[in-house]
Amino acid sequence: MTAKPHKRTRILVIAPNFRVGSGPSNSLLFIKYLPTESIIFYTSEERASYFANSKNDKLIHTTSLRGLTHYRLSRILRDLADRLSFDYVITIAPEYLIFLPPKMLKKTLAIPQGFPEIPHVKMEFKNLLNVGYHISLLETYRVSKNVGAMGAISKYMYDEISRRLRPKRIALLYNPVREEFFANSKTLDRGVEKLRLLYVGVLKRLKGVDKLISFMPDVLREFPNTRLDIIGEGPLRSALEEEVRRLKLDKYVKIHGRVEEDALLRFYREATILVTASNWEGFCLPVAEAAAMGIPSVVRAVYALKEHVELGYAEGFNKDDPYEFLMALGRVLDNYEKLSERGREVARLLYYPYKVAQRIMAVLKELN
Template sequence: MSRTILLLNENRGFGGGEVHTLQVARILSRRGHRIHLGVRRRSWLGGQAREAGIPVHTLPLANEVDYLSVGLIGLLVWRLGADIVHCHATRDTVLAGQAHFLFPRTALIKSQHTFVKPRLSNVYHTAHTRGVDRLVCVSQALQAQAMQVLNLPPERCPVVYNGLDTELALAPRKIPSFLREGRWVGVVGSFLPVKGQRFLLQAAPRILERFPETRFLFAGQGPERESLEEQARDLGDQVRFLGLQSDPLDILAGLEVAVVPSLLETFSLVSLEAMALERPLVASRVGGIPEVVEDGVSGTLVPPEDP
C-alpha cells in the first residue's frame, strides 16, 4: 500500500543522520510511496533531495518553541494528507510532537541517530513517550541506553539498523585524481571532538616511520577543522583537508584504508559505506560499531583514544 510520508530533519550540515534521511527518501520513493521532506533553509540534505527529485519544503525550525513551525508542520501534514511523519533530529521531533494534536491520526515516528543526553531527558520524555508512536533505534547499544534514560519498553523503541542504498554505493565512482596517486589513509566525517580525527594525526608519525609513502586525508566540515590543521602543520603536504563533499563515497572509494576513530557512535554509517566499497577499515570499538563491523572479518576494531 502506497503511503504519504513527511520526513523532517532540521540539521543543515552533513552527517550520518542526514545521509540516512536521504537514503530513506530515495528508497521509499522508488518503492512507490509519496515522499516529502521538511528541512531548514540552506541545508545540505535539502539540496541533495531536490537533485533526486524529492519534493522539499522549507521550514524555520528555529528552536524547540518555534510555534510558527509547529503550525506549519500541522498545515503541511493536513495539506499533504500524510499518513506518517518521520523525524530524524531533536528539534523537529519536539516541534512535530507539539503539533501532533493537529494530526492525531497520523503516525509519528522518530529515528534516533544519537545517544540520548540524560540532561535533556525531560524534553525527550515529552517529545517521545507522549508524542512519538515509535522511537526507532539504530543499534542495540542505543536501544539499551534509550530504555534506561527514557524508561521505554523495548516494543516502543525497536532496533532497526541503518541500511545502505547499494545501487548508489556500487555505482561507478568519480575518484579525485590525486587519490589515484600514493597511498591514502583517511577519515570522512564531521570535524567534531567526538569523531576523534586528532588521534589519527597523533598516530601519523609512527605510521610514516614504517610506511613513509602514506598520505592522510580528512574530509568534512565542523568547528574542529582549524585545530586539526594546526595539529597537522608539522606533517606538511602529507596531510590534506577537504571541505564538505557532495558525494563522500567518491572520497571513500579512493582510500587505501578508511579510518573511523570515533569516541562514540550509535551506528557508524561511514563504516557500512566503506565495507560496501570494499575498503579496508579500522574503527573504534565503541557504541554500536561492533554491531556493524565484525572484528577481523569486515574490518579491524581498536580501542578508542589509543593512537
C-alpha cells in the same frame, strides 16, 4: 460505474535543517524507495529534492526552518497535520513532535540519530548543561512515550532507546548509504606502493581526529609510504593544521576540508582503509559507506563503532596507543579480501536504501 482510484499512502517526513550530504540528511535516503506519496518538510526545494524520486509522483512541501525554535516548528507541523491528511509521520528529530495531536503520534515513527548528551564523554559537553537543554531532553522523553514506534540506527542505539525512553515499539532499522557507494566497489591492489588512510567527518575533539594525526609518526616508521587524507570541517581545523606542521607531517597528512560529493567518492576510491578514533558514534555513516565500497575500516571499538567490528568488516583498537592502532592496521592488511567482501555483503543487506525502506514500511504497517 467508474471505480474509485486507489488511495496512495501519504507520509509526512519531518526533516529538520540539516546540511545535505551530512549523516542525519543521508539517514532519509530511504524515502525515494517508499511505495507512498511523501510530503517532505524541509528547508529548501534543493534539499527536499535530494530525497525525492523523480520517477514517482511524490509531493514535495518545503519551508524555511531558519530562526525557528522547535516549539514554533512543532506548532507549524501541527497545523500542517490538521490541514492535510497523513497516514503516517516519520521524523529523525522527536523534539519537533511535541504539539502533534495524540492520534497522529500513534502513527509516527521516530528515528533519532543520537542523544544530545553523552555522560561518558565530557569533552563536548560543557556548554550543553543548561536549562533549555534539559527541557529538550524531557520533551523528547515525553514524546517518545506516545509515538507509535521508535527506530534504531544501530544495536547500540536500540539498547539506548530501550533503556532511556522505553517506547511502546522499537525496531532495528539501520541508516542507508547512497547508491553511488555500492556502484564504486573496489578491491585492494596487492602491488600498491602507498597506504592511503582516509578520515571523513567533523573536525572536533569528540571525533578523535587529533589522535589519528598523533599516530602518524609511528605509522610512518612501519609503513613509510602512508598518507592520511582528512575530509571535513570543524572547530579543530586550525589546531589540527598546526599539529601537522609541528610534527613535520605536511607531506603525509592533508586536511582537505569539506568536499563535493563527486570528490568525496574519489577519495573513497583511492583509500586503502578508512580510519576513525571517534569517542562516540550512534552509527558512523563513513564506516558504512566504506563497507559498501569494499573498503575495510580501523575504528575505536566503542559504542556503535564496536558493532562494525562485530559485523566483520572493521578492526578495532581501544586505547590511544599507536601500537594498538598499528596492530589493527596490520590485521586489516592481512585479511583485506575477507574484510572487503564481508563489508559489501553486509552493506547490501543492511544499508542499501531499498532494504531500509522495506524495514520501515514493515514497521509502519504494524501501526495500523
